[in-house]
Amino acid sequence: MENLRLYLGTYNVGTSTPDDKLNNFLGLPSDHKTDKLQLPDIYVLSFQEVKAQPQNMLLDALFDDPWTYACREILQEFNYVKIKSVRLQGLLLNIYCLRKHLLNIREIESEYTRTGLSGMWGNKGAVSARLSIYGCSLCFVNSHLSAHDHQLKDRIEDYNSIIKDQEFHVGETTEIFFHDYVFWMGDLNFRLHEELDETPEEIEKVIGKNDLKKLFLYDQLRYVMKKGEAFSELTEQDPDFPPTFKFEVGTSKYDHKRRPAWCDRILYRVNPDNYENVTLKVDQLSYRHHPSYLLSDHKPVTAEFNIKIPAKHLKLSTGLSADQVFSDYSERIVEFDKVVSWTQDEENTAKYKITQDIPSTKEDWIGLFKENFSSLDDYVTYEYVSKCSTPTSEAKSPMKGASSKNELKYDITFSELPNRCRGNYCLVYFSQSDDKVISVLGISNSFPVVKNDSD
Secondary structure (H helix, E strand, C coil): CEEEEEEEEEEECCCCCCCCCCHHHHCCCCCCCCCCCCCCCEEEEEEECCCCCHHHHHHHHHCCCHHHHHHHHHHHHHCEEEEEEEEECCEEEEEEEEHHHHHHEEEEEEEEEEEECCCCEEEEEEEEEEEEECCEEEEEEEEECCCCCCCHHHHHHHHHHHHHHCCCCCCCCCCHHHCCEEEEEEECCCCECCCCCCCHHHHHHHHHCCCHHHHHCCEHHHHHHHHCCCCCCCECCCCCCCCCECECCCCCCECCCCCCECCEEEEEEECCCCECCECCCEEEEEEEECCCCCCCCECCEEEEEEEEECCEEEECCCCCEEEECHHHCCCCCEEECCCCCEECCCCEEEEEEECCCCCCCCCCEEEEEECCCCECCCCCEEEEHHHHEEEEEEEECCCCCCCCEEEEEEEEEECCCCCCCCEEEEEEEEEECCCCCEEEEEECCCEEEECCCCC
């Protein structure tokens, strides 16, 4: 077994924009020193109430929204790459991984569910993303459920609507809870049960005495979990931090317009027996709030986990077999020949080979990226394999004692590059199904794009 470390965060930002560095929220030092820090393998960051006016949505479709940009700016300094971003009005979910894991991530897919106005409006609902890493399937859900103390029934209905509505297109993981690991986070909006007949001021006094366990006995989320009405498939560590809602914006003082409550939560599920002779497991390392952030009437909440990933018996492209621990192996299904350089204002070509028998689709594509790209969305240009790639049969010298065989390679041709191309680049091969399920299958070496000598 091998561990992967996950860092999850949820923050209802109340339509604000980040004006403070988010290092604390991300658990990262501001001086970028990581000598004594074990970096998470994956970050999953969820936001609610991101500003969603039409002009903002248009800009965010072309560029990263301010929250994604602020997090990405920090994470790229630690060599993270954004592999997925999914948005539904004010709901936003971003997934980042360390660059070393890119070639072991497969079948990235997202879903969303509207629950506002009986499913007609996306101010409430859920966005989710699933992926496979080293053969294990993970699903992440960010939801914003119905508000107010008395709408407990609506929150239960929201949850069950999301469970029924979301459907993926990958093998045996078509539903959320079919995955090996599930993590559910967001502004779930569960309040203190109405049986607790106390005012906001009285509840704040209990919080001031740090009598949180007594208060948590009235938590609505735990109430519905125990009754099996919602979230009973998941597990949550008891929060040992005070309620994260509702605060006066710009302060850490509770706003007495609402009773304080633990609205912002992170839960998980593991299906331990999905593999023979292996037991999957989650170890929760932390669960905390971040009271220094004052932009919203909520405080952000984060949690860290170690998840167990089983070792895998891999057949290497050499024909030899070896037991490999997942994290020590990069599975290049597509291998590029070394690219020396490309030239501006000319057609350029690259050679690659397929090292495993995989079905190609008309949607497969190869993108040109800056050398140290920090997002899978940041391609400079791309070409579809089906349109611009041609097979070339190259004789391969047979190994002693082996039968002679031809190895099928491909040439991919890119038309003239954009004028803005400067510096070093690389090529990335994406497999993409008709259902928009994406896998990263190969990355080329870094190479310079140079000017034409005749210019």
